[in-house]
Amino acid sequence: xxxxxxxIHYPVYDxxxxxxxTALTTIDIHDLARLAxxxxxxxxxxxxxxxxxxxxxxxxxxxxxxxxxxxxxPTRKEALSLVRMADDLEEVLTGIEQEEGRxxxxxxxxxxxxxxAHPYGEMAELIRKSGDEPYLILFGTGWGLTREMxxxxxxxxxxxxxxxxxxxxxxxxxGIILDRLLxxxxx
Amino acid sequence: xxxxxxxIHYPVYDxxxxxxxTALTTIDIHDLARLAxxxxxxxxxxxxxxxxxxxxxxxxxxxxxxxxxxxxxPTRKEALSLVRMADDLEEVLTGIEQEEGRxxxxxxxxxxxxxxAHPYGEMAELIRKSGDEPYLILFGTGWGLTREMxxxxxxxxxxxxxxxxxxxxxxxxxGIILDRLLxxxxx
Numbered sequence: 001x002x003x004x005x006x007x008i009h010y011p012v013y014d015x016x017x018x019x020x021x022t023a024l025t026t027i028d029i030h031d032l033a034r035l036a037x038x039x040x041x042x043x044x045x046x047x048x049x050x051x052x053x054x055x056x057x058x059x060x061x062x063x064x065x066x067x068x069x070x071x072x073x074p075t076r077k078e079a080l081s082l083v084r085m086a087d088d089l090e091e092v093l094t095g096i097e098q099e100e101g102r103x104x105x106x107x108x109x110x111x112x113x114x115x116x117a118h119p120y121g122e123m124a125e126l127i128r129k130s131g132d133e134p135y136l137i138l139f140g141t142g143w144g145l146t147r148e149m150x151x152x153x154x155x156x157x158x159x160x161x162x163x164x165x166x167x168x169x170x171x172x173x174x175g176i177i178l179d180r181l182l183x184x185x186x187x
Numbered sequence: 188x189x190x191x192x193x194x195i196h197y198p199v200y201d202x203x204x205x206x207x208x209t210a211l212t213t214i215d216i217h218d219l220a221r222l223a224x225x226x227x228x229x230x231x232x233x234x235x236x237x238x239x240x241x242x243x244x245x246x247x248x249x250x251x252x253x254x255x256x257x258x259x260x261p262t263r264k265e266a267l268s269l270v271r272m273a274d275d276l277e278e279v280l281t282g283i284e285q286e287e288g289r290x291x292x293x294x295x296x297x298x299x300x301x302x303x304a305h306p307y308g309e310m311a312e313l314i315r316k317s318g319d320e321p322y323l324i325l326f327g328t329g330w331g332l333t334r335e336m337x338x339x340x341x342x343x344x345x346x347x348x349x350x351x352x353x354x355x356x357x358x359x360x361x362g363i364i365l366d367r368l369l370x371x372x373x374x
Contacts, residue, residue: 027214027356030356031355031356031358031359034352034354034355034356034359035355035359037350037352037354038347038348038349038350038352038353038354038355039349039350040349040350075352075354076354078352079352079354160225160366161225162225162226162227162369162370162371163224163225163226163227165221165224165225165262165265165266166225167221167224167225167262167263167266168218168221168222168225168362169214169217169218169221169358171218171356171358171359171362172218172221172222172358172359172361172362173362174359175355175358175359175360175362175363176362176363176366176370179347179363179366179367180366182349183349183363184349
């Protein structure tokens, strides 16, 4: 299989469940790129329709991939080389389909519990046994992916809520989720 | 058992393996506090000898625990209530000993591989079976905990290095490590 991840800046919820476009957080791009590289993720898509934000992300990536940062910190270059920009989810899916000849199965992540949510062990096994199926794991910013996006996904994962608290940062949650799905360590 | 975590700002390495004190990163305090709350960690110690940095952290914590932020975001208050400041590791250990009547076992984390490193499954079982033993998990900032601090620890964990890349942010790595040691999800 191939694994891709996407960090969605639109459409997501704000505190009041209004649908918004969030601003980029550069630290998220660094952290998720490093995470993607660690777990052998093929591409990390940053999804925002805002052109000024895409431009900002491109400048950041260029600095580390071809600019001065590439010499200063080659391991950061390795990570940020995996980042691609996209206007929306459909553009990501079309891009993967063009490269791999198949549409990716989408896996939504959510801090709230959905009825159709999959346990991690089940999802990890599904991925392991799926031949060369591409998967795209979706992470929300702000107050999370919209209900509509989650419902439209092929799969949705359970929230990470060990002691009744489901308010991790996307940087931390994404690490735990990829480790549970793709990590080699058996507990 | 009780679990504590510490984010060490001194002594840690810089790029050239010189021992330095790093600056606080406020996002680390937020992310690790939320992580601590998620996994039922008792206390999250921010360790720095620099008084101006301690003052900065206290202002941040007060804002969210007793100030305006507590009303704006009560879940952040729950998380940041777990944070304590300390000058050095010894102060943390003495504090835990005064509260719990036993000195905590220290568990170092490292991006490099130490000969005495423990696999996660083993360490998780040790913790589970240890009665009311307190544990203190140490996370380094900058380029990581000094060799001396790691060697002096009771335990050291293996690096998280799935595909030959061991350059995660401490925000992401700490999430994966606590999930492997304390997470309820069985893969």
